[in-house]
Amino acid sequence: MEEQMVETDVLCIGGGIAGLMAAIRASELGAKVVVAEKGHALHSGRGRDGNDHFETYIPEVHGIDRAAFIEELLRTAKGEVSLSHEIFRAQFAKAFDIVKLWDSWGIPMKYKGKWEFAGHSFPGRAMTHIKYSGHMQKKVLIQQAIDRGVEIMNRVMGFELLRDGDGIIGALAAHTREDKVIVFRAKAVILATGKCSRLYPSLTPGWMFNDPHGGGVTGDGRAMAYRVGAQLHNVEMPQRHIGPKYFPKFGQATWVGVLKDAQGKPVGTFAPKPDRKYGDMIMEVNKLVCEQYTQSGKGPVYMDCTDMTDEDYEYMMYWMVQEGNISLLDHMKEEGIDIRRHPIEFATYPLRFGGLIVANAGAETNLKGLYAAGDEAFGDISAAATFGWIGGENAARYAKEIEAPDVERHRATIEEKKISLDRLRGRQEGPDWEEANIALQQVMYDYAGSVRNKALLQQGLSHLQRLKKKIDTTMIARNPHELAHCLEVLNMFELGELVFIMALDRKETRSLHVRPDYPFTNPLLDQAHIIQTMDGKPVIQWKPF
Numbered sequence: 001m002e003e004q005m006v007e008t009d010v011l012c013i014g015g016g017i018a019g020l021m022a023a024i025r026a027s028e029l030g031a032k033v034v035v036a037e038k039g040h041a042l043h044s045g046r047g048r049d050g051n052d053h054f055e056t057y058i059p060e061v062h063g064i065d066r067a068a069f070i071e072e073l074l075r076t077a078k079g080e081v082s083l084s085h086e087i088f089r090a091q092f093a094k095a096f097d098i099v100k101l102w103d104s105w106g107i108p109m110k111y112k113g114k115w116e117f118a119g120h121s122f123p124g125r126a127m128t129h130i131k132y133s134g135h136m137q138k139k140v141l142i143q144q145a146i147d148r149g150v151e152i153m154n155r156v157m158g159f160e161l162l163r164d165g166d167g168i169i170g171a172l173a174a175h176t177r178e179d180k181v182i183v184f185r186a187k188a189v190i191l192a193t194g195k196c197s198r199l200y201p202s203l204t205p206g207w208m209f210n211d212p213h214g215g216g217v218t219g220d221g222r223a224m225a226y227r228v229g230a231q232l233h234n235v236e237m238p239q240r241h242i243g244p245k246y247f248p249k250f251g252q253a254t255w256v257g258v259l260k261d262a263q264g265k266p267v268g269t270f271a272p273k274p275d276r277k278y279g280d281m282i283m284e285v286n287k288l289v290c291e292q293y294t295q296s297g298k299g300p301v302y303m304d305c306t307d308m309t310d311e312d313y314e315y316m317m318y319w320m321v322q323e324g325n326i327s328l329l330d331h332m333k334e335e336g337i338d339i340r341r342h343p344i345e346f347a348t349y350p351l352r353f354g355g356l357i358v359a360n361a362g363a364e365t366n367l368k369g370l371y372a373a374g375d376e377a378f379g380d381i382s383a384a385a386t387f388g389w390i391g392g393e394n395a396a397r398y399a400k401e402i403e404a405p406d407v408e409r410h411r412a413t414i415e416e417k418k419i420s421l422d423r424l425r426g427r428q429e430g431p432d433w434e435e436a437n438i439a440l441q442q443v444m445y446d447y448a449g450s451v452r453n454k455a456l457l458q459q460g461l462s463h464l465q466r467l468k469k470k471i472d473t474t475m476i477a478r479n480p481h482e483l484a485h486c487l488e489v490l491n492m493f494e495l496g497e498l499v500f501i502m503a504l505d506r507k508e509t510r511s512l513h514v515r516p517d518y519p520f521t522n523p524l525l526d527q528a529h530i531i532q533t534m535d536g537k538p539v540i541q542w543k544p545f
Contacts, residue, residue, distance in 0.1 A: 001422050002180040003180070003181050004180055005185065007032075007184075007185045008185070008186050009032040009187050009399040009400075010032070010034075010186065010187065010189075010399055011170070011184050012026075012034070012192060012392075013189065013190070013221060014035075014044070014045070014158075014191065014193040015041030015044045015152060015192075016046065016047060016048070016194055017141065017381060017388060018190075018374025018375070019388065020035065020141040020142065020145050021373075021386075021392065022190045022192060022371070023148075024148055024392065025390075026190075026393070026395055026399075027148040027392075028148060030396065030400070033145075034152075035145065035150060035151070035152045035153065036156045037152065037154050037156065038155070038156065038157035038220075038484060041142055045374075046194055046213055046250075046375060046381075046384075047138065047324075047384070050135035050321070051132075051134035051137065051323060052254055052323040053120060053130070053253060053381070054132050054381055054385075055073065055091075055095065055380060055381075056095040056098075056128075056129075056382060057128075059096075061115065061117070066092055066093075069128065070085060070088045070092065072121075072125060073128050075122070076128065083545065084361075084545040086360075090361035090362075090386075090390065091386050091387065094389065095386050098382075099130065099132075102385070105144055107134060107137050111132075116131040119253030119277075120253045120279075120281075122278070123271075123278045123281075131322075132322070134381075135322045135323075155177050156176070156182055157175075157484045158171045158173045158184075158220065158221075158224065159172060159173060159220065159417075159487045159491075160224060163228040164406075164409065167368030168186075168228070169186070169406075170184045170185045170186045170189070170407050171184045172184070174483055174484060176483070177480055178480055179425065179480055181421065185407045187369060187399035187404065188371065188395035188396075188398050190371040190372070190391050190395055191221035191372045192221065192374045192384075193222075194217035195213055195217050196217065196222065196492065196495055197216075197217050197218065197353075198218055198488070199444055199492050199499075200352060200441055200445055201350055201441045202215070203248050208434075208438075210246075210248060211248055212241065212243065213352075217375075218491055218492055219491055219492060219495045220487075220491050221372065222355065222376065223491035223494040225365065225370070226494065226532065227494070228367065228370075229533055229534065230358070230366060230367050230370060230372075231365070231530050231531070231532045232355050232356065233355065233357075233358050233528040233529055233543075234354065234356065235355030235498045235531060236506055236513055237354045237510070238351040238352060238353065238354050239287075239354040240287040240350075240352070240512060241287060242346055242348055242349065243346060243347070243349065244328065244346060245290075245345045249323075251319075251320065251323040252283045252284075253283075254316065254320055254323050254325070255280075255305065256312045256313075257279075257304050257308065257339075258272070258273060258303075258307075259303060261299070261302075262299070266280075267282060267289055267293065267301055268280060268286075270282055270285075274305055274312060276312050288348055289348070290346050290347050291347070300345050302346065303346050305340065305343070306339075306343065308340065313339075317329070353495060355495070357376050359371070359372040359377040362390060363387045363388075363390050363391030368398075369395075369398060372391070373387040373391040424483055427475075427476040428476070429476065431474060431475055432475070432486075433477070433482055433486045433488070433489045434485075436467075436471045436475055436486075436489045436493075437485075437489050440464070440467065440493055443496070444464075444499070447463065447500070448499050450512070451516060452514060452515055453517040454504065454517055461497065464497055467493070468493045468497065471489070498538070501540070502529060505529070508521055510522075510526075527543055527544050528543045529542060
């Protein structure tokens with residue numbers, strides 16, 4: 001396997017919103033910055049096609065009580081995210097500055113000259129999200145990064161961090177088009193690889209990449225961080241979402257309609273008719289509503305926009321484009337579907353991995369020189385932009401204070417990893433990454449799904465560990481592109497194993513973690529449930545947020 005050495009002050013692994021914002025800020029502060037993106041930065045990350053909602057606190061709109069704004073968010077869009085108030089305070093002390101910065105860069109953050117608040121809010125309550133035109137946001141951010149001298153390396157997948165003592169000194173990456181390993185010698189590393197979307201089967205299991213995230217985000221940063229001793233929290237707590245059936249897309253707050261049953265009766269109590277300001281908050285209150293209606297024999301459930309006005313329709317179509325739902329609009333046009341006449345069937349999307357890297361309000365992890373931002377540690381577009389900026393700033397300042405690390409001291413580790421890649425590429429027969437991924441998804445769905453108990457979790461953990469050993473010695477990669485997918489699968493097996501371990505340890509029912517053998521929610525366990533590896537073994541602790 002050919003080797004390339006790259007030296008930099010700050011390495012951003014992931015070229016989504018968080019990675020680019022971190023790179024821009026670190027470069028502004030004089031750091032040499034490289035972004036390693038396993039796909040292409042123009043099309044990577046959850047915001048690759050656009051976004052139309054941005055959480056932000058504006059004093060002249062919300063008043064001086066920022067705490068009240070945060071409490072409102074916890075009732076709505078932040079309901080399933082367990083983070084400290086310190087982190088929220090840091091985000092919303094900076095988010096509006098980022099909004100104004102983006103607007104100055106050419107990402108329109110106002111609608112018809114005004115801050116437009118809509119969506120993700122209860123009728124009559126304070127509104128927490130501005131609408132913005134994010135369809136071209138990646139193009140703008142990439143140009144801002146290039147203008148500041150950031151080097152963007154596309155088709156380069158970070159797969160292993162290099163640790164020296166209590167700090168990170170670089171990373172290893174695989175080129176996804178060439179048989180080449182890149183050794184990054186870096187003073188600071190920022191993880192921004194996004195969520196984990198292929199741990200469980202998709203809404204259409206035969207098409208693994210039919211996922212709102214695109215299917216290419218596989219928890220790589222979390223797995224890398226865990227292997228070198230960084231902390232993860234609430235790994236066992238899954239998440240769900242709601243949207244068009246068989247055509248999974250984000251943007252539930254973009255729809256100007258009411259969620260109704262087959263008889264035309266609203267399934268919730270928040271929206272008797274389409275309201276473009278508030279939408280239908282039942283989707284925020286209960287992510288399982290579509291699934292529950294189907295299982296109880298009352299389904300299907302439809303998004304009914306038939307009572308919207310012409311003005312509402314134009315409004316919604318504009319924001320659907322900004323949200324990046326162009327393929328959905330094209331599909332409806334091809335099939336002759338008119339949302340003004342045809343209700344659209346909605347579904348509850350399958351489980352997705354919900355755990356995060358533990359990071360503080362400065363985007364710092366428990367390891368020196370290692371930072372995390374975006375969906376990696378905080379979630380949503382506002383947090384990605386804000387903590388990417390904060391993380392880039394802190395990483396650049398840290399890099400100025402230390403000497404360039406000596407990665408050659410870890411030559412044995414580098415050679416060992418290169419040999420493992422050669423083995424994957426050298427095998428002539430065996431299961432490929434797709435077979436391994438499907439096997440993983442089946443085990444996760446059957447044994448760590450919507451309902452869990454001790455016996456199921458123990459049996460599933462046994463199956464997963466057996467499969468993990470098997471793929472380590474038999475999985476094949478016929479080309480560099482498949483090699484990257486193999487590395488993704490290995491990362492997901494790591495995370496899947498942690499889900500079982502943590503789910504067994506959480507002896508209660510909480511949110512979407514349902515344990516009939518422990519049916520009650522334990523108020524004392526409303527804490528961060530942390531896992532990290534020490535001496536090659538998982539260590540679990542509970543810690544107040």
